[in-house]
Amino acid sequence: MKRLRWLNCILLIFFLCSVDFFYAQSLPKGRYHGNRERVIDINHYKVNLNFDFNKRKVQGEATVVFSPLEKIDSFPLDAYRLEIKEVNLIENGANKPLKFTLNEETVEIYLGRICLPKETLTVTILYSAQPNAGMYFSEDNANKGQFIIYTYGAGEMKANWLPIYTGYNDKFSSEMIVSVPSPYTAISNGKLVDVQRQKNGEQTFHWKQDLPHSQYLIALFIGEFEKGELEPAFGTIPVGYWVPKGRLEEGAYVFRNTTKMVEFFSRRFNFKYPWSKYDQIAIPDYGPGAMENTSITGLRTSVLRNEQAPENFGSPNFYGYYSVWTAENLISHELSHNGFGNNITCLNINYLWLNESFATYCHLLWDEESLGKETFDFDRQEALDQYLDYVKENHIIRPLEYAYYDTVSDMYTSQLTYLKGAIVLHMLRNILGDEEFFHALSYFLHKHEFANVVSSDFKIAIEEAVGKNLDWFFDDWVYGGGYPIFEVAYTFLKNRKLIDLSVSQIQPIIKGQDLFTLPIEITIVTSKGEKKETIWVKNKSDQFLLHCDEEPLMVSFDGSGALVSEVHFDKSLDELIYQVFNDEIPGRIRAMRALARRLPVHQKTVQTFSDILAKEYFWGLKAEVAFLLGKLGTPEAERVLLQALKLPDYRIRKAAVLALRNFRKDFAKKTLRNIILEDKHTDVVGTAIVSLA
Template sequence: MNHRFLSIVGLASAMALSSGCSTNKAVVDTKPQKTVATKPAAPVDTTPVWTAKKYSFNPSRTKENDLLHTTLRISFDWQKQYLHGLAEITAKPYFYPQNTLVLDAKGMEIHSVHLMKGYDGTPLKFDYNGKKLNINLGKSYTRDEKYTLEIDYTAKPNELPTGGSDAITDDKGLYFINPLGDDPEKPRQIWTQGETEASSAWFPTIDSPNERMTQEIYITVDPKYKTLSNGVFMYSRQNADGTKTDYWKQELPHAPYLAMLAIGDFAVVKDKWRDREVNYYVEPAYKGTAKKIFGNTPEMMEFFSKKLGVLYPWPKYAQVVVRDFVSGAMENTSASTFMEDLQLNERELLDKNWDGIIAHELFHQWFGDYVTTESWANLPLNESFANYSEYLWAEHKYGADEAAYLQLDELGQYLDEATEKREPLIRYYYKDREDMFDSHSYAKGGRVLHMLRNLVGDDAWWASLNLYLTRNKFSDVEVAELRMAFEDVTGQDLMWFFDQWFMQPGHPELKVTQSYANGQLQLHVEQVQDTAYAPVYRLPLKVAVWSGGKKQVDPIIVDKADQAFSINVATQPELVLFDSDQQLLGVVAHQKSQAELIYQFNNAGQFGAKMEALAMLEDQVDNPQVLTMYQKALQDKYWRVRSIAINALSKLKEGQIAAIEPAIAKMATQDEKGAVRSDAILALAGWDGKKYQPLFAKAMQDSSYQAAAAAILAYSGTGATDTMERLAKYEREKNGEIKLALATIYAVQSGPEKYDWFIKQLKTAKGGELYYLLQSYGAYLASNSQTNTTEAINLLADLAMNHQLYYVRAAAYQALMVMSEKPEVQQLMEQIKQKEKDERLLEMYGK
């Protein structure tokens, strides 16, 4: 699964008008982090806030019975939002004899349970507590004896208690979207989401990742709807009552949490990879752009299949986009589900692509579906690989700079999280399995895999992954099996690597100092992380040295808390680049002079090295030598470097910009990348908006929505008397960035005349867009007290109580606070608190 923890901060970065295109799941930051010195070890009488917490041990689930096959015959009550099901389950004891079968079945009504012999059924006794279905099998079975049960049930997902996490915002398993058809802006859909253990909310099963089954699903629906499920579509049968039944068959075993279905009025756009169907299920309005959104999928399948030496393992691959999805995407076997944000029109595709999330879910078809983690404690065996696939694809398709950007971005995500928590990657001591879906399992895990690849080399990396997949196919694994695959290929004992990176919390924090005398470069490396909570690391690294204009690279192994290295260098170095492969997951404090950083930007050639130079010298941009470096950055071939340069230069005062203003004005209209044009427009607006009023007016028609939105903001800041007249022309625009630009302006520059516009947008917006609109709407209400109507109060209260996404509920609550002097609003806010079940919001409301 990808794009899981859409935190409010993450959404802020992802939705920022001036940010560039990114396929990452969380924080999108085009400004590199400065390397800072780390703090010394904490005093012995204090405990850092990020210290790994010790909860109860969470082992893999004991296998008493082995689930073999599930056949489901299901239909739906849209009015009540029920699923009516007949489940036929074939199982056998795993090893020891068994006379009972315990199934997970959440919030269901169990009508009957029968033991089946052919078509004949014998009623069985059972106990059901709303979560577990305990069935008396009537006799004791041995591990050589199979049995088949038929369970007649009704699933009632909306009657389940609310759960979820940052990553997966709801866990009721089965979702009816606009079930009564009373929202004209939203299609009617039904879809499922099984991870972590929510498949048992729509069919009885052993809901554990270390279980596997084959499956058949017969889905009865109105003929106007398309259906999708795992495996192969076998046939569709017309029924006497006017319905149809679609039959899907999954012949290869997979974990129950990967079972899925999706029902709706989808356009199905057909593609293929080799001899296999590759189909894209989208809303009809996006039929024309579906191949542009998902069209790299066959190339990805070929790339991953060849590199892994294991062909894509399932008989087809489908990708479906649904409304109101509870996460970013989900890797259901042979049929991945995606959030609606992936649906883009032609113009939006100029600014964005979703290759990262598409690659992520595809790679899961191997790492997660073909080979599955045995427990949620081992989740990084799924998510670290899927996360790293984004890097692998970017490196292959878009080049070293884009891959290096992802490397830095993901490292930043982990380091941000590490200020509050530091846990081992493999965590048996967690409070809740949902806690595993964090920047450790994703971002840190992906970076650890990058270091492992760097350590063993590309040939051994791919050979080890091939062995891991072929040895463990259709089975469940723990981290030792990954280690043994690498050891068996390389002949090395890699326990040290897996122990320090997978089994222990934290990361290295290095302080590097250097000196030069008599042909010797002396490097002093200290590991300053608090070793009460993290190990002294073993770090195989490379050091690049430029001397007399020539580069040499020397390998070193840092494995002590305090260590010195001596390197032969002919003359005083112009630059020393520690960890020259830029692959270390950690923090390095290595002080460099202005001259060294400028040399680094001009000569190191790597994106990360350039970013460090730009970041460290940002505060000196008015220095002539640094300014020259930034002028060169404006011409860099990689667009993110150009954007970062513009954003740094925009801080110059008006009297300092003569040398760069013409170049940035040209970039505002001529740069090939919309995100760069956007940044250039905003830079010009910050200097002398009135001077560039005609440019902004023209840029409002830019082909890029990002650039057009920036121009709207910039033009509005000039004080032009026709601003509101010009902006009114964009009020019918459906693009989120344009709407958010208008909302930002209207929040502070308009009056009651924009009340209806805000109400309309709030009723139709979704996800992150709605979150930001609520931010602007709160500001609007604060400056327009006459618009604090009963309609506005009720709309915000409904969102705060009932919206599916917790961060939208939070934003609606905050907007209500603007009107908290009203007694009726105070009463509503208390009702919202009473109804809310999400601990994150309860904590916020309590404060």
């Protein structure tokens, strides 16, 4: 009796722990953030800057042209620890001194009279700053005794070196006039209007951005750079790049496809690149890694490379064989922001997905265009894997639009905003079809050109462009969080020539995550051919009867991987093997993983993986097989792994190196030592060294 009581206690504890884990998912907590209010509308912002490099100090005169949004006699600007010397109102060509009060974060400027919304006013502000954020002074390691200055403006950091309104919800043209000693060059947004040499030996660079953009996109780079030119986009839009001295060749290699990207995105969205130029600049130790400043993208110099370098951007990745953040991905991502982010801009950070999810999907679209559908499908699977892994590890199910966070960086979580949002957009594309989806995006870009947007603007644009009511989709995927977990099973009813398909949603129903409504493509393959049917799920459990003349060779549930979901679908060994060779890329990967998980020691599993390595043409599936061999860890798998290590694509060999961590120690050590001595690719060798250590 005691043993039974103890057993019941153990089972109860296990159940309670399982329930707690399953239901531990939640919406992230944080402060509520509403839209920022303002009392002026800035029309144009001009600043003249001079620098004391040794003191890391900037002196400036800002000219703000604005109109009141209501009756005012004063207005604030953000000014973080700025020293304001004087403020003037320019009236009838004369300077009228204005009173102001200054604190740690703002300057309140008193206009001396009541000003009305119909007026256009011009105020000048003389100031200085020693910024510790937003503008950065760093020593130029390539040129002893010289400096590199760069700026970064996401969030509210511009106010560390400019007296300015830092909300995203205002747009204006801008102008930058910067004096620097030779041999420095000053680079900013828009067109280079003029360069003048001063009597003191300094050069003054005058840049002008004619079209309106948000303050966080204003940029300045100062240093000794070399410039490379690429073919103009459409023959008229200048495309170039700036790199540190001696690195033009690497710049030419990594930026070689930029012009094609500009033209591709312009055609894809039927929205021509709107800015006067597109330049990219590579900066040593560039803090943000990358930033889509209007017409002048900043990138860390680690983006520069030659043909032999690993494709991933940033620090070496010794724990995964693939990333959706290659150098090429990053370049296309930042470029696409010039439509989604710089042209149409999220009203505030609550709607950040309208910038970052769209740009991430655009860089996947560039992969689809330049590398083919297989890579595009593989990208989407990788994005889905990263998102699902993040939720399982962190138990956070934040919606794409969300107003509760403590720091701006919380909203920049890659898995929740960039990657999930991108695959949600693909799900929308799958629902609408290519023609309607891209027409809706084009309509969205044109309707809100140079404006701020919120999520509902996108929904309304779709409704107006293609006539579809997508309330249900936005409720689940933009305003709601989480994802469905499907449990799928089927029975073939031979006498009735039907497939009895059951689909259950088993995700926890909690605040922020409910049951989902979705169309799902079912692929049925028999000896007579293939057919596809679309089912709609919306309940906890749904049942479907699908016509089928004979026993199916394969029933695939969302084989194209269009859904943001997790699928549990137990199948026979023979059907899984058939799916490995015959489904679409995401469905094939799902079947491979099922074989490795459920039947790791079965001879047919090893043989299937060996056949993929020998016969499959797409490197991604071979790399996935090489990685999954580590889950088998058998002597037969060792033989197949050695086969993978001989393949020409370094990513497959890298996946095999990662798999070695799960094999016998003596076999793994011997193989890793051979790789370190014999492999020619630095990424494979580096991963082998880390694995051996």
